[in-house]
Amino acid sequence: xxxxxxxxxxxxxxxxxxxxxxxxxxxxxxxxxxxxxxxxxxxxxxxxxxxxxxxxxxxxxxxxxxxxxxxxxxxxxxxxxxxxxxxxxxxxxxxxxxxxxxxxxxxxxxxxxxxxxxxxxxxxxxxxxxxxxxxxxxxxxxxxxxxxxxxxxxxxxxxxxxxxxxxxxxxxxxxxxxxxxxxxxxxxxxxxxxxxxxxxxxxxxxxxxxxxxxxxxxxxxxxxxxxxxxxxxxxxxxxxxxxxxxxxxxxxxxxxxxxxxxxxxxxxxxxxxxxxxxxxxxxxxxxxxxxxxxxxxxxxxxxxxxxxxxxxxxxxxxxxxxxxxxxxxxxxxxxxxxxxxxxxxxxxxxxxxxxxxxxxxxxxxxxxxxxxxx
Numbered sequence: 001x002x003x004x005x006x007x008x009x010x011x012x013x014x015x016x017x018x019x020x021x022x023x024x025x026x027x028x029x030x031x032x033x034x035x036x037x038x039x040x041x042x043x044x045x046x047x048x049x050x051x052x053x054x055x056x057x058x059x060x061x062x063x064x065x066x067x068x069x070x071x072x073x074x075x076x077x078x079x080x081x082x083x084x085x086x087x088x089x090x091x092x093x094x095x096x097x098x099x100x101x102x103x104x105x106x107x108x109x110x111x112x113x114x115x116x117x118x119x120x121x122x123x124x125x126x127x128x129x130x131x132x133x134x135x136x137x138x139x140x141x142x143x144x145x146x147x148x149x150x151x152x153x154x155x156x157x158x159x160x161x162x163x164x165x166x167x168x169x170x171x172x173x174x175x176x177x178x179x180x181x182x183x184x185x186x187x188x189x190x191x192x193x194x195x196x197x198x199x200x201x202x203x204x205x206x207x208x209x210x211x212x213x214x215x216x217x218x219x220x221x222x223x224x225x226x227x228x229x230x231x232x233x234x235x236x237x238x239x240x241x242x243x244x245x246x247x248x249x250x251x252x253x254x255x256x257x258x259x260x261x262x263x264x265x266x267x268x269x270x271x272x273x274x275x276x277x278x279x280x281x282x283x284x285x286x287x288x289x290x291x292x293x294x295x296x297x298x299x300x301x302x303x304x305x306x307x308x309x310x311x312x313x314x315x316x317x318x319x320x321x322x323x324x325x326x327x328x329x330x331x332x333x334x335x336x337x338x339x340x341x342x343x344x345x346x347x348x349x350x351x352x353x354x355x356x357x358x359x360x361x362x363x364x365x366x367x368x369x370x371x372x373x374x
Contacts (some may be wrong), residue, residue, distance in 0.1 A: 015216060159319065314373050
């Protein structure tokens with residue numbers, strides 16, 4: 001596309017700020033709307049805030065501010081959201097307000113401006129799937145399980161077994177057609193954001209794309225926010241010479257995707273209409289265990305600190321989820337370009353210049369006091 005006027009909600013955040021930088025580098029004019037939540041950004045605006053972008057500090061629920069931010073805008077990237085699976089289970093109003101009401105305010109202001117917008121891209125999440133996809137080799141069947149039972153977890157029987165033949169199920173790539181079983185308030189709110197945007201986009205002929213981000217890591221992730229991604233949480237612990245805490249047995253796996261690949265997918269959405277009105281997984285297709293991540297980070301820091309594998313479990317936690325990215329490949333030409341090894345090396349180099357306040361134990365205590373850790 002030609003040079004555009006682009007609004008990035010949440011543009012001061014981890015993913016949003018990287019996206020702002022890339023859009024400006026492409027020659028687009030960028031406006032940021034961000035409330036600068038202290039839990040994420042600290043007490044003052046982050047140093048990485050791009051000086052070439054126009055910045056509006058306002059809440060996404062403030063209709064007047066959102067209306068002003070939309071003036072003259074061609075494209076919206078909706079990244080603004082409260083992020084934290086565990087915290088969302090007890091700060092319910094906070095998450096529903098920011099994610100659901102905030103998205104509703106944005107969309108209601110958009111529909112007042114018929115024909116103005118060329119594209120809306122919304123950040124969704126792999127958390128909306130709940131458990132990932134599995135396969136039973138013996139039965140030659142794909143299985144989409146719900147959560148493990150409390151009885152199974154209490155017995156420390158972590159893996160899924162086939163209900164027909166009792167064989168261990170094999171983790172496979174999770175496709176977009178998998179039934180959605182969101183297991184936290186955060187996950188439900190991300191599903192809502194995605195569906196609100198796609199529904200309004202279709203109704204008002206605003207080309208809309210929903211990206212289901214998998215486990216994003218990279219520079220600028222909030223190190224002092226104990227509800228952020230695993231890489232940042234583990235890094236915060238190690239930087240303070242504390243052992244990362246791992247629930248279950250550490251063999252649970254995720255798809256860790258570098259923020260640079262997330263940004264590339266967002267840029268690709270501007271260059272084609274093939275993904276319009278679709279939901280797409282953005283990950284790598286590669287499964288990595290939580291225990292492996294802890295080991296790689298400790299090695300990178302040069303610290304002989306083994307993770308503390310506590311054997312407890314958290315309500316709503318899933319066992320395995322890795323992306324099937326074939327749809328993004330087909331519709332966007334997306335291909336992950338940053339290996340986990342290279343991405344962690346860049347992250348560790350950045351971490352060497354950062355400080356982190358370790359708040360993990362306090363956050364775990366909050367969950368435990370509400371019987372969300374068992």
